[in-house]
Amino acid sequence: MTHSLASSTTTNDAHTNYRNARDVLFAHATDIEAARAAFSWPDVGPHFNWATDWFDEIARGNDTPALTVIEPDGSEASRTFDELRRRSNRVAHLLVAQGVRPGDHVMVMLDNRVELWEAMLAILKAGAVILPTSVVLGPADVAERVGRAGVRAVFAAPTDAAKFDGL
Numbered sequence: 001m002t003h004s005l006a007s008s009t010t011t012n013d014a015h016t017n018y019r020n021a022r023d024v025l026f027a028h029a030t031d032i033e034a035a036r037a038a039f040s041w042p043d044v045g046p047h048f049n050w051a052t053d054w055f056d057e058i059a060r061g062n063d064t065p066a067l068t069v070i071e072p073d074g075s076e077a078s079r080t081f082d083e084l085r086r087r088s089n090r091v092a093h094l095l096v097a098q099g100v101r102p103g104d105h106v107m108v109m110l111d112n113r114v115e116l117w118e119a120m121l122a123i124l125k126a127g128a129v130i131l132p133t134s135v136v137l138g139p140a141d142v143a144e145r146v147g148r149a150g151v152r153a154v155f156a157a158p159t160d161a162a163k164f165d166g167l
Contacts (some may be wrong), residue, residue: 014085015057017042025097050131051088051124059085077114095126095153104152107145109133109160119155128152139163 010126021042044053059081066081079087100106106123108130110116124131131149133142135157139141142163145151154164 014044014048016074018044018048018054025053030068038073049124049127051121055081056085056089056125067114067117069112071113072141079117081115084121088118088125091118091122092125095122095128098153100128100152104128105131105149106152107131107149107154107156108135109137109142109154109156110137111135111157113157115155119132135160137163139165143167 021039024038025035028038033085038133041120062081064081065074065078066084068076068078070076095106104126106119106128108116108119108123108125131151133145137145139162143166144156146164156164
């Protein structure tokens with residue numbers, strides 16, 4: 001059985017229903033009681049995937065800046081919505097090709113960098129579970145978490161790669 005990154009079969013309905021619920025909250029952003037009265041959870045179907053059914057739908061062809069990360073040296077790394085969509089698609093396809101399946105745990109040990117956001121979108125697109133992990137953990141802590149969670153894949157910077165030796 002192959003796993004597909006395709007969005008749900010009711011993408012348009014799911015996307016529209018999700019957007020309408022979001023818009024209700026925006027419309028009543030300053031009036032909590034009105035928001036509570038007007039809001040109802042949207043029907044997004046049984047297979048809604050936020051990354052494919054929501055993010056990709058608003059990102060496709062959208063060259064608006066979506067992310068800017070200020071690096072420690074003061075430089076900036078920036079991506080548009082469509083760049084994030086395309087780049088996370090490539091990473092998601094790589095995860096699936098490496099055997100990651102829906103429900104698998106994928107550890108993310110990255111500081112605030114563009115790759116963090118691309119990886120998180122990709123993990124969601126693959127239907128996997130994001131296991132955020134602090135970069136300050138040592139090898140013993142990493143090994144315990146990998147074992148306990150049954151981690152299937154890891155995203156880590158080269159400076160943290162040695163923490164995974166032997167796992």
